[in-house]
Each structure stands twice: as C-alpha cells, then as structure tokens.
Amino acid sequence: TQLLEQSPQFLSIQEGENLTVYCNSSSVFSSLQWYRQEPGEGPVLLVTVVTGGEVKKLKRLTFQFGDARKDSSLHITAAQPGDTGLYLCAGERGFQKLVFGTGTRLLVSP
Amino acid sequence: ETGVTQTPRHLVMGMTNKKSLKCEQHLGHNAMYWYKQSAKKPLELMFVYSLEERVENNSVPSRFSPECPNSSHLFLHLHTLQPEDSALYLCASSQPGTGKALHFGNGTRLTVT
Numbered sequence: 001t002q003l004l005e006q007s008p009q010f011l012s013i014q015e016g017e018n019l020t021v022y023c024n025s026s027s028v029f030s031s032l033q034w035y036r037q038e039p040g041e042g043p044v045l046l047v048t049v050v051t052g053g054e055v056k057k058l059k060r061l062t063f064q065f066g067d068a069r070k071d072s073s074l075h076i077t078a079a080q081p082g083d084t085g086l087y088l089c090a091g092e093r094g095f096q097k098l099v100f101g102t103g104t105r106l107l108v109s110p
Numbered sequence: 111e112t113g114v115t116q117t118p119r120h121l122v123m124g125m126t127n128k129k130s131l132k133c134e135q136h137l138g139h140n141a142m143y144w145y146k147q148s149a150k151k152p153l154e155l156m157f158v159y160s161l162e163e164r165v166e167n168n169s170v171p172s173r174f175s176p177e178c179p180n181s182s183h184l185f186l187h188l189h190t191l192q193p194e195d196s197a198l199y200l201c202a203s204s205q206p207g208t209g210k211a212l213h214f215g216n217g218t219r220l221t222v223t
Binding site: 042092101 | 114145153155200202209211212213215216
C-alpha cells in the first residue's frame with residue numbers, strides 16, 4: 001500500500017496564528033488533492049495539484065506539490081475558527097484510485 | 111446540500127441482521143465509490159464502480175456486497191457484520207479522469223452490536 005503520512009496529527013492554535021500541514025510519501029502520485037472534513041459531514045475538496053512544484057492559493061490557504069510529486073504542504077495564514085476541521089491529503093495512483101493520508105485535525109480557538 | 115445523498119445517516123444493527131446503505135448522486139457523474147472511515151485510520155477505499163461496472167474491490171470481506179443498478183445509485187448490502195465493522199461509510203462520485211475531485215456524501219454512521 002502507498003502510505004501518505006500527514007503531520008502533525010493534531011494542531012490546536014489561537015485565531016490569527018499561521019500553520020503548516022505536511023503530507024509525505026515515498027510514492028509518486030499523478031495528482032494530489034486536499035480535502036477538509038467537518039464533523040458530521042463528508043470531506044470537501046479544497047484543491048487539486050498536478051504539476052511537480054506547483055503552488056496554488058485559495059484565499060488564506062497555500063498549497064504546494066513537491067518537485068518529485070511525492071509530498072505536499074498546506075499553509076494557512078491567520079487561521080480563523082472556521083478553519084477548524086480534519087484536513088486530508090489524497091494522492092492519485094492509477095485509474096480512479098485515491099490513497100488518503102492519515103489526516104490532521106485542526107482546532108482554531110477564538 | 112450536497113449533490114451526493116446517503117441514507118440512513120445512522121444505523122445500529124446486530125451481527126445477524128441484514129441491512130443496506132443507499133447512495134444517490136445528482137451530479138451526472140460516471141463513477142461511484144464506497145469508502146470506510148474508522149477512528150485513527152486513513153479513509154479506506156472499498157469499491158469503485160465506473161459506468162456501472164465494478165472496477166475495484168479492495169480486498170473487502172464478502173459480508174459487504176455492493177450494487178450499482180445505474181450511474182446515479184449505489185448500494186452497500188450488509189450481512190453478518192462484526193463489531194469492528196462499526197465505522198462511518200462514505201459514498202462518493204466523480205467524473206473519470208486524472209485529478210478529478212471526489213464529491214462525498216455525509217456518510218452513514220454504522221454501529222454493529
């Protein structure tokens with residue numbers, strides 16, 4: 001199995017702080033996706049990165065795909081309580097097969 | 111309101127029961143998936159259907175039986191489950207192709223007693 005390790009597993013911060021979540025693997029992926037899941041709901045796609053070295057920004061969120069397409073990071077600037085949730089990375093390997101990471105649970109307190 | 115609807119939202123069943131989970135998507139997608147989400151484990155892919163044909167069965171025990179009668183509906187039939195099968199079962203759909211997003215339902219929280 002192609003394991004995607006996310007770090008940290010848990011993160012509890014104050015509103016306004018910055019944070020980075022990492023997603024690492026020894027496998028190469030054709031694309032990598034980030035999802036956020038809130039309690040009682042399914043994961044919702046935030047972004048897809050396809051090209052090695054690609055950087056995408058979504059308001060206060062910055063996503064980067066590693067040059068070798070084995071790892072990715074998510075940086076949040078000035079976190080807000082609405083950012084609270086479970087962040088999941090998912091690497092695409094083969095036809096319609098996504099391998100999900102171990103998850104990072106983020107809590108942003110007011 | 112998500113384009114993928116799962117019912118029921120919660121299910122409690124005994125080990126000898128038979129029950130079914132239902133998923134319906136209104137997005138016009140051609141692929142549908144079942145995932146299992148357990149505490150402290152990554153999301154596990156169970157089954158993939160593409161154009162109503164099963165293209166992936168990720169070594170899932172036979173007590174889980176999927177059915178995809180058309181591209182909008184997906185079922186997961188459950189029979190003689192074990193307590194360790196208790197989890198959140200998520201359905202998703204997508205269009206085929208590299209980098210296509212999964213659209214998830216809100217899941218069925220299953221408890222096996």
